[in-house]
Amino acid sequence: MAQVIIDTGNHIAGFACRAARAQVVAAYPITPQSPVVEQIADLIEKGEMDAKYIMVESEHSAMAACIGAAVGGARAFTATSSHGLALMHEMLHWASASRLPIVMAVVNRALGPGWNVWADFSDSLSQRDTGWIQFYCASNQEIFDTIIQAYKLCEDERVFLPAMVCFEGYVLSHTSMPVEIPDQKAIDNFLQPYNPPWLLDVENPVTHGSLIYPDWYMEFRYFMQKAMENAKKLIPEIDREYGRKFGFEYGGHIERYRCEDADIILLTMGTMGSEAKVAVDRLRKNGLKVGTARLRVFRPFPKEEIHKLARNVQMLTIVDRQISYGMEGPLFTEVKASLYGKEEKPLTVGFIAGLGGRDVTFLDLETMIKRSLKWLEVGRVEKEVNWVGLRE
Amino acid sequence: MVTLKELSTEEYFLPGNATCAGCGASVGIRLAFKALGPKTVFVVPACCTSVIQSAFPHTAFAVPCLNIAFEAAAAAASGVVAAYEQRGVKDVTVLAWAGDGGTADIGIQALSGAAERGTNFIYVMYDNESYMNTGIQRSGSTPYGAWTTTTPTGKKKHKKDVALIMAAHGIPYVATACISYPLDLISKLRKAKEMKGTRFIQILAPCSPGWRFPTEKTIEIGRLAVRTGMWALFEIEHGKFRLTSSSKALIDKTKRKPIEEYLQMQERFANLKNEGVLELRNWIDKRWENYKKLQFDV
Numbered sequence: 001m002a003q004v005i006i007d008t009g010n011h012i013a014g015f016a017c018r019a020a021r022a023q024v025v026a027a028y029p030i031t032p033q034s035p036v037v038e039q040i041a042d043l044i045e046k047g048e049m050d051a052k053y054i055m056v057e058s059e060h061s062a063m064a065a066c067i068g069a070a071v072g073g074a075r076a077f078t079a080t081s082s083h084g085l086a087l088m089h090e091m092l093h094w095a096s097a098s099r100l101p102i103v104m105a106v107v108n109r110a111l112g113p114g115w116n117v118w119a120d121f122s123d124s125l126s127q128r129d130t131g132w133i134q135f136y137c138a139s140n141q142e143i144f145d146t147i148i149q150a151y152k153l154c155e156d157e158r159v160f161l162p163a164m165v166c167f168e169g170y171v172l173s174h175t176s177m178p179v180e181i182p183d184q185k186a187i188d189n190f191l192q193p194y195n196p197p198w199l200l201d202v203e204n205p206v207t208h209g210s211l212i213y214p215d216w217y218m219e220f221r222y223f224m225q226k227a228m229e230n231a232k233k234l235i236p237e238i239d240r241e242y243g244r245k246f247g248f249e250y251g252g253h254i255e256r257y258r259c260e261d262a263d264i265i266l267l268t269m270g271t272m273g274s275e276a277k278v279a280v281d282r283l284r285k286n287g288l289k290v291g292t293a294r295l296r297v298f299r300p301f302p303k304e305e306i307h308k309l310a311r312n313v314q315m316l317t318i319v320d321r322q323i324s325y326g327m328e329g330p331l332f333t334e335v336k337a338s339l340y341g342k343e344e345k346p347l348t349v350g351f352i353a354g355l356g357g358r359d360v361t362f363l364d365l366e367t368m369i370k371r372s373l374k375w376l377e378v379g380r381v382e383k384e385v386n387w388v389g390l391r392e
Numbered sequence: 393m394v395t396l397k398e399l400s401t402e403e404y405f406l407p408g409n410a411t412c413a414g415c416g417a418s419v420g421i422r423l424a425f426k427a428l429g430p431k432t433v434f435v436v437p438a439c440c441t442s443v444i445q446s447a448f449p450h451t452a453f454a455v456p457c458l459n460i461a462f463e464a465a466a467a468a469a470s471g472v473v474a475a476y477e478q479r480g481v482k483d484v485t486v487l488a489w490a491g492d493g494g495t496a497d498i499g500i501q502a503l504s505g506a507a508e509r510g511t512n513f514i515y516v517m518y519d520n521e522s523y524m525n526t527g528i529q530r531s532g533s534t535p536y537g538a539w540t541t542t543t544p545t546g547k548k549k550h551k552k553d554v555a556l557i558m559a560a561h562g563i564p565y566v567a568t569a570c571i572s573y574p575l576d577l578i579s580k581l582r583k584a585k586e587m588k589g590t591r592f593i594q595i596l597a598p599c600s601p602g603w604r605f606p607t608e609k610t611i612e613i614g615r616l617a618v619r620t621g622m623w624a625l626f627e628i629e630h631g632k633f634r635l636t637s638s639s640k641a642l643i644d645k646t647k648r649k650p651i652e653e654y655l656q657m658q659e660r661f662a663n664l665k666n667e668g669v670l671e672l673r674n675w676i677d678k679r680w681e682n683y684k685k686l687q688f689d690v
Binding site for chain 1: 430431432433435442443445446447448449451453454455456457458459460461463464466467468469470471472473474475476477478479481484501502504505508509
């Protein structure tokens, strides 16, 4: 029987790890991720979860141990944040190029200095090119559902890549919400046991990750790109299948809200997507034809879906909780790149908001939309990149 | 102690591998395979063995092998061990096989962590006393006075004692060995194989291109390292220290050969002056005084 519990995003990630029947967890504590690993340690010690927890001495070792575990035939899980994820960077490449379906919860947190433990996407978006699939969640329910879905996706033989399931520190990690935990048998039915074709097995000796010369290297990287393209196709399918079975569906790559007849769409990621719905409802009451969309998957980037979203609107307002220094918000860049060369192309404007945990409220989002509407009226964006609420 | 007759005639380190001529490390690999048998899984970080095993799509290893980043051997091996435990895979030895740079320097954090957790594996540090794979740069395990490409006038610091660092973790088995003493080496690997928990073996593996000696002298150099006391063969089993093989008699200082016999055979020590030789001699004496204490303390 499914049951509804009220708990924090971190604990829900721990429950999802158990529900996915992860066999090896290797993790190192970091604020604000620590309750994930405390929860898993507690579940294992109480005998309520059957897994080995390797209490490694660093995040670099956490990912190395997950790699060893996955090659050794175990479903592997870890969780981290911010500096921990940055320290893992080398092993992120190793995991994806080894084609290992490791799933990792990333509790999004800014990087220092100065020390800052609050939310933004600078940690995970800095890892954009590591070959990891990246999901971004907007509720604790979505954290649970996405972790289960991520294993299903990553372990598909057309994919065999690792995935990050990202959610914002404190905003979700330490906030309690009701979450429906499906029946375990139904989850087991949805997610079959991990059975990779290339174990470290003494009966069938294989060498993994050996020296590879230029005449072979590129082919392996091309296979990774194909795997990402396959993942792009599978993500909406898995989302729909999960929705049919468990009642929670998130629109595949992009969750849309009141977009059908909208002139302007506010595009966000993470929990800003929830605030954006409030902003849209308020503006709709004033007769403004606005909608909002929330990008759930940053890699593989759903270019085609962005194009579909943009096709019938006059303006796209894009909010980034991250800045790529010397350029702009990375979501803004990707969206424009997706639309370049298309005939029906809306005006685009970018906003940088919520760095280092600064709140992004529906009022802020309303202001962004209103400012965009002014530029839409004159048919020209006066300032392409706008920092929100900045002391200047 | 095993005898030559008992050794397997099977070869798990196959021909066509990519070793340099006279490679000491590859002798170690061959002996390790013979000692541990086919139910062994190798975990290899960046080191000479990354090349020795040969390149995709070939391999010279007849056992499974996981290659991993430089500092990550002990951590990755921990993951393999955990997966096997969770999946009920038994009777397989997980062997991390790392060089001195990957152990004494960049990999020591992961190794210390794995040892503290009591990870059930064997970790071998094959010690060729420099970053040989990257072209002979000094490591924490390079001896005093040795030329490397980053110590052009000779290293000014002594070699780090990794075996005793590992012993300080209180793990069940720590040993040193040398590829020139195959029966001692194999006996130690076999003993380690029968034990549980973290087992650490540091194997001296002379390197012809790095130490600058003729390729046919590898075994002889290893023997001289032991006979002069530059390298000691010992084991620490459940905290009990014991000198082994040819090192046993050398606790008596007068039984050791003059260090010059070892130094003169290698061009890496060519620039070492008399004071340098004296410095090394004093260092050896101090180490052996410590071994004496360890032997009597336990």
